Amino acid sequence: MNMVNLKINNVPCQAPEGATILEAAHDAGITIPTLCYLKESKRVNGACRVCVVEVKGAKNLLPACVYPVSEGMEVYTHTKRVQNARKMNLELLLSIHNQDCMSCVRNGDCELLRLCKQYGVDKSNAFEGVLPERQDDDSALHLVKDSSKCIICRRCISTCAENQGVGVINVVERGFNTHIACAFEGKLADSTCIGCGQCITVCPTAALVERDDTEKVWNALDDPTRHVIVQTAPSVRAALGEEFGLPIGTNVQGKMVAALRRLGFDGVFDTDFAADMTIMEEAHEFLDRVKNGGKLPLITSCSPGWVKYCETFHPDFIPNLSSCKSPQQMFGALSKTYYAKKMGIDPRDIYCVSVMPCTAKKIEISRADQSAAGEGIPDVDVSITTRELARMIHRSGLRFVDLPDEDFDPAMGQATGAGHIFGATGGVMEAALRTAVETLTGEKVEPVEFAQVRGTEGIKEAEYQVAGMTLRVCVVSGTANAGKVLDMVRRGEKQYHMIEVMACPGGCVNGGGQPIQPAPVRNFTDIRALRAKALYDQDQASELRRSHENPLVQQVYAEFLGEPGSETAHHVLHTSYQKREKLY
C-alpha cells in the first residue's frame, strides 16, 4: 500500500493513498464529526457539511468524509473558521429540526444534540427555516417515522437500498419540502419494508425509532392474574451491556437474567433453548429433503426480515424456506403448549414476552399460522428490543452493573453452545451442521467447530465431505447479499444444499433492535465482530455444544413431541409463508 505524507494540525503523519481526510485524522487521534457519513454506506453524499476542514491552498473548506488525502497536504481540523462553519451548519440543520428534545426518546444518544453541545450552539433558532409539520407514519408494527425530526442525512436510504436491497424510502420533493418517504407517500405498513430496523440503528436523531411496546410489558407485569414469562435471544446478552456503559462485546447474560427476575417476571427463560429445538427440526427437515428429493437448497427461516424479503422480492424461493418457525416463535409455541401443560396453567393466562435484537420480530408475532395453542392465543404476546429492555431497567432503578450473575430458570432455560451462536452470521449453519453431520454419519464430529462459516463477510461458502456426499453450504447476511445469491442460484451458477440467511449485516448481533452506536464508533469499530465474539466465547466455554445433546430438548421430545418432524412437532413448531405484492 502506497503511503502519502501529510500534516494534520502541523503534526506530520502518513495515511494510505486513497484514504479520506476523515480516516487519516482518525488514525492521528482526531475525531472529525459526521452526520451523514457512515463507512458502511455505499452512497456517500457529503450532504451535512459538519465534517468540513481547512486545507492549505484550498479556497473553500473541504468535506473530510469524501476528500482524499494527497502528498504534502496540510489539514487543519479545528481552526476558528472550521469551528464557525460547523456551528453554522448545525444551526442550519436546527432550522428544519423539531427540537422537542425533552420528550424525545433519543435524548441522551442523539448525534445532532451531542454535536450542538460540542460546537457551542447557543441559539436554537439562529436561522429561520421551515419546521416541517409533524407527520408521523405509525402504520407499521415495528417502527415510527417522524419527518419533523429528520435532518435528511440519507443514512437510512443508503442502508435500506444498498445493504438491504429493499429501497422502500427515498428523498422526495425539494427545497424546504424535501423529506424522506415511501413512493407516493405510501404507508410503511403497506410497503415493501421488511422490518429489519437497520434504518433505525443508523438514524442520528429520532426520525426513525422502534415502536415502543414497553407499556404492554409493564401492564402485564402489573396484572396479578397473568403468568408473565420472558425469553431472551442470544444477541441480547452480547449487546445489552452497552446501554449501561460496558464495552462492546461484553456478555451480560447473568446480570440480564438478574434484572429480568427483579423486574418481576414469573419465569426468565432462554430463547437459545428454542434455538436448539429449531436445529432439531431444521436438521431433520434438511436430511429429509436430501434423502427424499425435497426442494433444495433449504433456506433458513429464523430471520423474519429475511422471510418477508423472500416473500416480497423472491417469492419463487418460498418452497425453499424451511417450514420451521423461528426460535422466538418456537419458544412461544412451546410455552403455551408443553410448558402450560407441565405447569398446569391455562395457556390464555400465560403472557409471553420476548426480548429480541430485532424489530422485525414485532411483526413476526402477528403473522398468520403462529398460534400453536389455538386461535386467539398468539405464541408470543409482545416482542421488545434490546433497547426497550434497557429502557425498562433504567426506569426500574436497578443498578445493572452491580447486579449479581444469575442463571435462567430451568424449565425452559437450558441451552447448548449451538444455541448461543445463533446470533452471529453463520451461527445457525454451524449449529445445524453439528447436528446434521452427526446424524448422517452416526459418529461424533470432532472438532465441533465449523470455522469456515464464521466471520462477518456478507457471503460465505463452504464444502464438507459427509458420508460420501459433498455438502455445499452458503451463509449470507444483509438481504442485498441474499438477493445476489438467489439470483446466482436461479441462473444455475451456484448450487447449494443449504443457505443460511440473516437479514441484518453480520447477523442478529447487529440487528435493528440493538443498542445504537453513534457514527464515530460505527465507522472505526466492527461492532458485529465484537458482539459475535461474545457468543462464540460462550459456546467455547459451554460443556454441551450440540443441540441434540441438550437434555431439555430430549425431555421435550420424550414427554411431548415424540420425534423431530412428528405430527405434533409440525403442528407446534412449523409454519407457512405467502407471496406478497410490491405496492410501494
Add this chain to the structure above:
Amino acid sequence: MRRFSTLPFAGTPEQETQLRQWLAEHKEMPGVTMPALQKAQEIYGYLPIEVQRMVAEGLDKPLADIYGVATFYSQFRLAPQGRNRISVCLGTACYVKGSGKIHEKLQEKLNIKDGECTPDGKFSLDSCRCVGACGLAPVLMINEDVYGRLTGDDDELDAILAKYE
C-alpha cells in the same frame, strides 16, 4: 406536498408496449431514470403510479427511487393535463396586477387545485412565471390562446371558459 391524480388511469396496451420496449432497450444506459421518465411522460402525458411502476420494473429499481426523481424536477407531472390547459401567469407584473386572485378564482370555479385536472378531463390548471406579455398583465393562457388585461370578474372568466369544449 404533491397532489396525485384523482382520475382513473386510462393507459392503453399500445402505450404500455411502447414504454416497456423503450425501457428494455435503454435499461443499461447510465443515468437512465431521467430520460425514462421523460419518455414515459411523452407517451402518457403524465406520471401516475401505474406508469412509475412500469418504469421501476423496467429499470429494476425501487419505486421510491423513481418517485424521488419524479418529484424533484418540476418538468414531471403526477396529474394528467386536461384537453384544455389553463396556465395563469404569477410572474411579478401579473401578480401585482392581481393574477393571484384570478388563479384562486379559477380553482374555485373548476373545483380543482393547482396542478390538477377536472374529473371530465376538460380543464387542467397550472401557474407559470412570465409568458413575456407583461404589458398585458394580468395574463392567462389556455392552450395557445393568450388572454390579457383581465379584470378577474366572474362574467369575464366564465365567458372565457365557455369557449372551450
